Amino acid sequence: MNLKTTLIVLLGLLSAPAAFADIVFSVSSDKSRAQPIAIVPFVQSDASGVDIAQIIDDDLKRSGMFITLPRANMLEKPTDIAQVNTHNWQVQNMNYVVLGKVVPGAAPGSISVSFTLIDVLHDTPLGVLNGSDIIGRDKNHWRSAAHQAADMIFEKLTGIRGVFNTQIAYVDTTGGPSNRKFQLYIADSDGENRRTIAVSREPLMSPAWSPDGKKLAFVGYDRGYSAIYIQTWETGELKKFVGERGINGAPAWSPDGRRLAVTLSFEHNPDIYVIDVASGSRTRLTTDPGIDTEAAWSPDGNTIVFTSDRGGQPQLYTMSSGGGPQARLTFQGTRNEDPQFSPDGKWLALVNSDGSGYHIGLMDWQTKAVKIISDGFMDEHPRFAPNSQVVIYTTQGSGGEVLRTATVDGRVHQTLSQPGTNVREPAWSPWPPSN
C-alpha cells in the first residue's frame, strides 16, 4: 500500500509549438489517501448531548475515505456560507467544508437537520441538503438523522450510497466458563444505540437480516437443543421457526425473503434444506454424507453456495437453489468456508485458511479468483454492507474478538469501537426502507 509505483503512459504527443496544442499524458498511481473534509459544528439549539456534526465527522472518518479536520484546528467556524473564507480552508488542504444547523422538528421531540456541502477549492456549494429530508423523530433517532446526513455527503462525493444509517446485528459473549452469557444485539453502524434482542446462557449464533430488514433470523438453544428463531421488529414477535432434532443452524434468507436455507441434521447428517417461510414446507437440497452447511444465496436467487467437508477439508460448493448437481468452487488454501454474496453479486466473501490462520477472502464471482482483504490472523464470518463496498467480520483483538470492517479493495480497515467485549457473528442490515 505504501509502495509507490508511478506508471506513466504517454497517450500522445501533439507538438505544434505555434499552435499550443494540448500536451496529453496520463498519470496512474496505486497511492490512495483519505480525502480531507471539515465538518464545522452545526448550529444546534438543543444541546442534549447529540452532536450531529460530530456524528457525521465520525462516520466519514470511519469510512476510511475521509480525513476530517479536528475542530480545534479550524481557523473559522462559519455558520453560514456567506461567512466562509475559502482561504482559511485551503491553507489546511481542505477540499470540502460542511456547515449545518439543527432545529426542532414539527413533531414534539423531533429534530430537523439541514446542511451545506461546500467545495472550498472552488468556492462552490456542491449541495444544500435541506433538513426536511432528515428528521430524527425522537431522541433515539437523532443519531440516525446525523447518519442520514453523513450518507448524503458520502454519496454526493463518492457516488456510492453510504451505509452509515444502517444497523449491525452481532453476538456478544461475556463471562467465564461458569457464568457465560450470550447476548444478541443490534446497533447502529457506528456501534452506538445498541439494543438487546436476546440473552441466553446457551450460544446465540448466526443472526440473519431478512431482505426487507424487518426480521432477524438467528440460532438459539433451548435446553441444549438448537432452534432457528425469527424476530419480527414491528410486532416484537419472537418465533421458533424450526427446531428439529440435532443441528438447526445457519439460516440464510432467499433474496425474495420468502424462503430460508438452513442446515438440519435430523436425517442423521447435516444437509442443506430450503424452507418456505409462510408454509414451512421443506426441500432437502443435499444428501452427501459429509457436512453441508452455511448456505448463501446468490442475489438472483438461482444459486446456493455452501460449505462442505465432503472432500476431507471444508470447501465451498455450488448448486442450483432448486438442488441438483453440486460442484466444488474453491481450491485456494487448505480451507474455505462461511460464504456470503455481495448484494451486487460481484463478490463472494469467504473465510480462507492457508494453514497459518484464517483470513477474509473475496472471490470475484466472474473469474472465481480469490483475493484476501483482511489483515488479521483469525478473521471470520464476513458479511457485506448493503452497498457491497464494505465487509464486516470478526477478528482477534487484544482483549477478545472485535468487529472490523474492510473495504472490498482491502485498503481500509476499521475496528468498531465498543460494540462489546467478545463479539462474534456480525450481520449488516439492509438499508432502511425509505420513509
Place this chain on the structure above:
Amino acid sequence: MTLQPRHLGLAVALHAVLFFFILVGVQCSQPVETPPVVQGVLISPNDLKALKPPTPPAPTPPKPEEQDQGPQQIVNNTDVVADQAKQKQEQAAAEQKKLEEQKAEEQRQKEAQAKAEEERKQAEELKRQQEAQKAAEQAAAQKKQQEEEAKRKAAAAEAQRKKELEDQLKKEAEQQQQQAQAAAIARQKKAEEAQREADRRKRAAELQQQLGVESAQLTAQVQNEWITQLSAAIQQAWAWPPGTDPKTKAWLKIRLSATGQVLSADISTSSGVPLFDQTLKQAAYKASPLPLPRDPSAFDPNLTICFSPNQQSCTQ
C-alpha cells in the same frame, strides 16, 4: 505552181502558129476540115483524159481562155483561105503536117509531160494522201496511243491520285497518329513533368517535414522529458480516495503560466465521482509550480492529463 520557162516557151510558140493560121486559114479551110491527122493521132484514153481541161492548174485562169479562143479563130479563118496554091498548100500541108507532128510531138511531149506531171502530181497527191492517211493513221495511232497513253496516264494518274490519296490519308493517318503520339508524348511529358514537380514538391515537403520532424522530434524529446517531470510532480501530489474502483478515470485540463504556475485546473471529463475528480485538481494545485522544460520551445501552457489508479484504464 509557178509556170516553168519551158511551158512559157511552148505557149508562145503555139500562139505564133495559131496567128499564122489566122492569116492563111481562108484558103485552106477545107483541108482544115479534115482533121484526120488530128483525129487519128495518138489519143489514148489516157490522153483523152489528159485533154480534159486540166483541173489541177486551175489557179491559172488566163491559159484556158487562150486555148478556147484559139481554135474558134482557126475554124473561122479557114473558110477565107480555101483556094491557095496547091503546092504551097501541100508544102504548107507538109509543113503543117510536120508542124503538126512537131506540135503533136510537142503536144504529146507536153501531154506526156503534163501526164507525167499529172502522174507525178497524182503520185504526189497519192503519196500526199497516203502520207496524209498515213499521217492520219499515224495521227490516229498516235492519238490512240496518246489516248491510251492518256488513258494509261489517267489510270496511272488515277492510281497515282489514289495512291496519293491513300498516301495522303495514310500520311494524314500517320500524321494524326503522330500527332496523337505527339500529344500522348506531350501529355506523358506533361504528366511526367507534373509528377516530377509533385515529386519535387513532395521531396521538398518531405525535406521540410523531415526538418520539421527533426525539429519536432527534438521538441518531442524535450517534451517527453518534460512530461516525465510533470507526471512525476503531479503523481507525487496525487492520491485517489480509498475504495476507488481501479477502473475509475478522469481528465484534467491544466493551464500553466510561463513560470509553471497552475493558473487553472478543470475537469474536462469527469469520472462521475466528485471526490475522485477533486483529487485531480488538488494534485494540480499542490504540485504547482510545475517544472518547466529545459528548452522553452517545448513549453506548452495547456496540459491534458488522464488520471486513474490503473494505468490501463486511460488507454482503454
